[in-house]
Amino acid sequence: QQQVKQSPQSLIVQKGGISIINCAYENTAFDYFPWYQQFPGKGPALLIAIRPDVSEKKEGRFTISFNKSAKQFSLHIMDSQPGDSATYFCAASSGNTGKLIFGQGTTLQVKP
Amino acid sequence: DSGVTQTPKHLITATGQRVTLRCSPRSGDLSVYWYQQSLDQGLQFLIQYYNGEERAKGNILERFSAQQFPDLHSELNLSSLELGDSALYFCASSVTLTSGGLGEQFFGPGTRLTVL
Numbered sequence: 001q002q003q004v005k006q007s008p009q010s011l012i013v014q015k016g017g018i019s020i021i022n023c024a025y026e027n028t029a030f031d032y033f034p035w036y037q038q039f040p041g042k043g044p045a046l047l048i049a050i051r052p053d054v055s056e057k058k059e060g061r062f063t064i065s066f067n068k069s070a071k072q073f074s075l076h077i078m079d080s081q082p083g084d085s086a087t088y089f090c091a092a093s094s095g096n097t098g099k100l101i102f103g104q105g106t107t108l109q110v111k112p
Numbered sequence: 113d114s115g116v117t118q119t120p121k122h123l124i125t126a127t128g129q130r131v132t133l134r135c136s137p138r139s140g141d142l143s144v145y146w147y148q149q150s151l152d153q154g155l156q157f158l159i160q161y162y163n164g165e166e167r168a169k170g171n172i173l174e175r176f177s178a179q180q181f182p183d184l185h186s187e188l189n190l191s192s193l194e195l196g197d198s199a200l201y202f203c204a205s206s207v208t209l210t211s212g213g214l215g216e217q218f219f220g221p222g223t224r225l226t227v228l
Contacts, residue, residue, distance in 0.1 A: 031212075032211040032215075034211070036219075043219030043221050043222050044155070044202070045219065049216075051212065093210075093212075096209065096210060097160055097168035097209065098143055098145065098160060098215050099145075099170060100147075102147075102156070105155070
C-alpha cells in the first residue's frame with residue numbers, strides 16, 4: 001500500500017513535443033505529491049508539487065494533473081527541450097513525517 | 113547547488129567493512145533524510161531525523177544506523193558491507209518535519225559507494 005507506480009520507464013520525445021509521465025498510488029493517506037528531476041551525477045531536485053485539494057497545478061512548461069478518485073497523477077512537459085532530458089521521479093508523502101515514497105523513475109530523452 | 117553537502121563523493125571498500133557517510137544540511141534546516149538509490153530498487157527512503165531525534169524509518173537494514181548531531185549534521189553508518197550495498201546514498205534536508213511548503217526537500221550530490 002506504500003507503493004507508487006510510475007510509467008513509462010523511458011520516453012523519447014521530439015523537441016517541441018509534449019512529454020507525459022504517469023503515476024498511480026494506493027495509499028489514500030498520501031497528501032503531498034511532488035515531482036523530482038534528476039540529471040546524471042546529481043541529486044534529485046524538486047520540479048513541481050501538488051496537494052490533493054486541487055486537480056491541476058502549472059508552473060511554466062510543467063503541469064501536474066491530479067485525479068483523486070482514480071488515485072493517479074501525471075506530469076506534462078509542454079514544448080519539451082533537449083535540456084529537459086533527465087530522469088523524472090514522482091513521489092508521495094503523508095502523515096507527520098516528510099518521508100517520500102518514490103516511483104521507479106522515467107528516463108526522458110528529448111531529441112533535437 | 114542545493115546547499116546540502118555530502119562527503120565523501122566516492123567510496124570504494126571491501127565486503128565486511130564499515131563506512132561512515134556524512135551530510136551537512138542547508139543552513140536553518142532541521143530535518144535530515146537519507147535515501148538509497150540503486151538500479152534495481154530505485155530511490156528508497158532509509159531514515160529521517162528532525163532536530164536530533166529519529167522521526168521516521170524506512171527499509172533500513174539493521175546493519176545500517178544513523179544519527180543527527182547537535183550541530184544538525186548527520187552521519188549514516190554502514191557495517192558488515194555486502195556487494196548489494198553498492199549504491200548512491202543521498203542526504204536531503206528541509207526546514208520542517210513534514211513535506212510541502214517549507215518542508216521541500218533539498219538533495220545533496222550523493223555518495224557513491226562501491227563494495228568489492
